[in-house]
Amino acid sequence: MSHPALRSHARLPGFIQSVITSYGEGHHDAPSGSALRVDARPLRNPPDDPAVRERMLHSTGLDPEVRHYVMATRGAEQLVDRSVHRALALLRHPAPARGGQLHRVDVHVLCTGGRHRSVAVAEEIATQLQTVGVGCEVEHRHIDRPVLYRWVPQLTEHEAAVLQLLARGNSYTEIATALRVRSQTVGLLVARLRGALRARTAAHAVAVGYETELLPARPRAGSLRRSTSDRSGCE
Numbered sequence: 001m002s003h004p005a006l007r008s009h010a011r012l013p014g015f016i017q018s019v020i021t022s023y024g025e026g027h028h029d030a031p032s033g034s035a036l037r038v039d040a041r042p043l044r045n046p047p048d049d050p051a052v053r054e055r056m057l058h059s060t061g062l063d064p065e066v067r068h069y070v071m072a073t074r075g076a077e078q079l080v081d082r083s084v085h086r087a088l089a090l091l092r093h094p095a096p097a098r099g100g101q102l103h104r105v106d107v108h109v110l111c112t113g114g115r116h117r118s119v120a121v122a123e124e125i126a127t128q129l130q131t132v133g134v135g136c137e138v139e140h141r142h143i144d145r146p147v148l149y150r151w152v153p154q155l156t157e158h159e160a161a162v163l164q165l166l167a168r169g170n171s172y173t174e175i176a177t178a179l180r181v182r183s184q185t186v187g188l189l190v191a192r193l194r195g196a197l198r199a200r201t202a203a204h205a206v207a208v209g210y211e212t213e214l215l216p217a218r219p220r221a222g223s224l225r226r227s228t229s230d231r232s233g234c235e
Helices: 064-071 076-092 117-131 157-167 172-179 183-197 202-211 221-234
Strands: 006-008 018-024 036-039 107-111 136-140
Touching: 018 117, 036 076, 064 076, 064 117, 076 107, 076 117, 107 117, 117 136, 157 172, 157 183, 157 202, 172 183, 183 202
Parallel strands: 018 107, 018 136, 036 107
Antiparallel strands: 006 136
């Protein structure tokens, strides 16, 4: 039986067109070389969820339950599909002459600790590539490393205020009025906030804010309905 950290998805022995490596950025030991970079950090992380933490903390993304949990995150399937399409596009691109060497496209998938999200996503990408005939080898660089403590972003007072206002649905103009700054300044603050939270968009920054508990937990739909009916009964 092969070591779980190195798994072959090749359809033909030796016919490897892609090496997919998962790793944890928190270990400061990223794989080297040219590769597609896939960031799995926005996905749900089992150790951060009190409902599954005890059960999944010491499992990995190779566990079907953990893999399903990670891939059930909104946007996870799109992340994998986009990565697979990019890899296939590069594989179809004419390769430069390399003395007969096989054209290869590698993929580096990262999360914080390299045990749950990046492993699950790397396996999912490999499965989809193998399904269309691409020989893959998957290496899980940090799967046996200790679980890292949760990443907690550090925000300035102004960035935290912008995050709160974005979460309430305020526009840039409304935020500028509330903070008594120019609209251009709000744009700069949002850009800094996105960088601090490793977010792609302002909406993604709000999502990360909830995930890292910088924002209070969202009220449940049932709670909203109850509070609405309570108010209507008082009026």
